[in-house]
Amino acid sequence: MQANILREITPLTSSDCFTIFTRTKKEFDFPLHSHEELELNFIDNAKGAKRIIGDHIAEIDELELVLVGSNLPHVWQTHKCKSEEIREITIQFHKDLLDEKFLRRNQMSLIRKMFELSSKGILFSKETIEQVKPKLKILSQKQGFDSVLELLSILHELSVSRNMLTLSNHSYSGPEHSYNSRRIERVIEHMNQHFSRNISLEECAALVNMTPVAFSRFYRKRTGNSYINALLELRLGHASRQLIDTTHSIAEIAYNCGFNNISNFNRIFKKKKNCTPKEFRENYNYGNRIFV
Incomplete structure (x- = not known):
């Protein structure tokens, strides 16, 4: 993609499991960027906005839920959106939130596959979004271990959902570097x-x-x-x-x-x-x- 890509340094520290950010706004104003953390982005009431994920560009519908993989360039732009009240929930979590050995267990195979596909960005179906929307909205109200369990439940529900659509033709994750030292x-x-x-x-x-x-x-x-x-x-x-x-x-x-x-x-x-x-x-x- 012929554009300057900002490398975002998120406020998520090594002591955190994840961060959730909710807000209501009138426009999208953050530039094209990437970061190491995986990001689950829910957007409501922004029909006509433009989504850029890697080399993929498209206008979005009323409801939007995308899982963005590690180091994958992404941005949402106001474009043709006329909404005065865009609602957004963004969850960012470390790429090693779930240990690699744990992800190789049989019961985790679908989540592992979903994380692998996220290197190209995953758009979830409207039916899936409607199913997980209540959980996304209450996640920020939970605390401690309960909130971690809720996030895992959301990730599981997304991993077993049908009609996932990968967005970018190319993975931007780059070579995998081993931290096992x-x-x-x-x-x-x-x-x-x-x-x-x-x-x-x-x-x-x-x-x-x-x-x-x-x-x-x-x-x-x-x-x-x-x-x-x-x-x-x-x-x-x-x-x-x-x-x-x-x-x-x-x-x-x-x-x-x-x-x-x-x-x-x-x-x-x-x-x-x-x-x-x-x-x-x-x-x-x-x-x-x-x-x-």
Whole structure:
């Protein structure tokens, strides 16, 4: 697709199972983007809007439910939609929410197949949407383990539904990178615990008894991302979360998340998320986001 694709860094942290975001709006204003997390997007009362998923483009109907796979570019645009009250429920969850070995159990085969198909985007039928719509609407009212069970129930119901339609002709998931490494897990855990201070490449390399050069190559090969960029994205994710969850000033949040220069934080945030921290905080005030 000949367009700039924003890589969205979501506020979903490694400690969360999923996040659900509900809002009512008059238009779609987020740019074409992708993110590692899987996304289930329900849209009501937006007939005539345009859906772009990978290389697929189409106008949508009154009801819309799409499962977007990891790193798949996607966007909804206002286009011909005249609605004054577009209702949207967005659920984002980690691609490893369900362990790979668990997904290979017989009882999980349909959910595993659905996740695989999501690399091209899945549009669910109107009948399926009507069936799961009540569950989607009450999900944000549930808490703790009950909400996780409810999400699993929704995913199961979607996986056994008929008339799924894959949207993009091509998968954008890219090569699968293996995270099954104790060394990588140890480094990621260390980064999550200490992201608020300076964590050098040398420090993480020493943690797993490797030279900085060897560790840098090893990390990129295993994760598909550089160590420096991974740490930056981790910090921006936590900053996004604090912009939503707290009333701390932007300067406080920047320093809390390991950025020693507020101007540098604003510049990087704008480059990575296509809006300033202030604009990001204001945008999220229009909806209700819950982390589980």
